[in-house]
Amino acid sequence: MFPFAFEWVWDISHLVFMGGLWYALSIIGAGMTYCIIKSLIDTVADEAGEGGHGHH
């Protein structure tokens, strides 16, 4: 539920519940976005012969 949904009420319950959900989703989304973008950059760098990561 977003604040623009008709059921939304600006009270502490909505802020805590929905805020917690979006906070967790943001961390997960940002983490995965970082990994994907960094992997793309690493792959392009490898292909360009600029080195890259070894096996971990």
Added chain:
Amino acid sequence: MTTPAIPEGVKRCPTRQFTLWLAVVGAVLLWGVYAMFLIWYKGLNQTGMNDAYGFALWIWADLAVIALGGGAFFSGFLTYIIGKKELKSIINYAVIIGFICYSSALLILALDIGQPLRGWFIFWHANVHSMLTEVAFCLSCYFAVLTIEFIPLVLENPKLDRIPFLHHLSHNMHEVMAVFAATGVFLSFFHQGSLGGVAGVLYARPFAYREGLLIWPWTFFLFTWSAAAVGPCFTMLVTWLTEKITQKRLVRPEAFQLLAKISGWMLLTYMIAKIADTWYWAAVTAPSKGFSLMDFYSNNPVYGIWILIAELVICGIVPALILITRKGRENKRLLVTAAILAVLGVCINRWVMVLQVMAAPLLPFQDWYMYIPTWQEVATTILPVAYGAILISLAYRYLPVFPHEKELNPGQ
């Protein structure tokens, strides 16, 4: 045998034997899938649930697998946040077991809500006063975290690892895994707790109702605590079973020992808190509602005082004492017995907090209300076990789940 898809340096059974095993477990899975489609097609009239039993076998199974899957978040917490490096030997397997448990829980919920196509309502039309909303939020998010923790392992399959982007993705996900693990711990704390909170806030059901701290009944904390204590026991148990089936050593002994020790102390402290909670409930809370302890354990064919003794003593104190002593931990038979008892204990606890709550009479003229699940409920509850066996088999065969397998089995 070895093929390009099987991790380097390890041996696996022939493809024919593996296919036969998958066919046997797959037959059980299909039985569950058939029951699942009956339920979705014909509705919840296929179950033994009714107005008295809105929560039944499925919710017990849900609560039990979520508690047993707690090994993933607690092992992740110990490995990535506390820095217990010994657990690297078992963390991959803990994640897979957690993934199976949580995906099973979501599957069971998809059945239980009756109308899975409306499952998204809980996110969009959220009831922000419900602990179950918090459970749904945290469960879904934590399943996403477990999937993220599982992906790097899948990408380490020899064939996938040859693709440069996937190789880098796996590496980069490992690099930031602590962030995901911390998010998982945060989410797990709240959904494990809220599952207990659901029972504890039922003030009209004195068998479940508990007092607590601010808005959280004591059951909130007890559920989280018990999941953290018993989850690792389940991880150890499944690992031991895998070792027996494959006839190999898969995990370093020090990983087992450390996990058993931590689990033992967690279980012992949990049992002290649980016994204190039970005593206060029996002596103060229940009498204040007009009930005595034995009102909840008599005049019915199933729920005698034995269930309380089984949960607290036989499947609680006994395994805790085995696990906290070095001699107990170092004796494999005792260790496995303790793990089995602890797992049974948490399953009994969840059963009691779901089904005995529903069975116990509320008013003087009411009788105990017993419930018998239908075969469709039983089949769909067994379905996740078959699904878990298949996923574990595939993961063990094709992924480098156990980083020390080669070193522990030099004769291969």
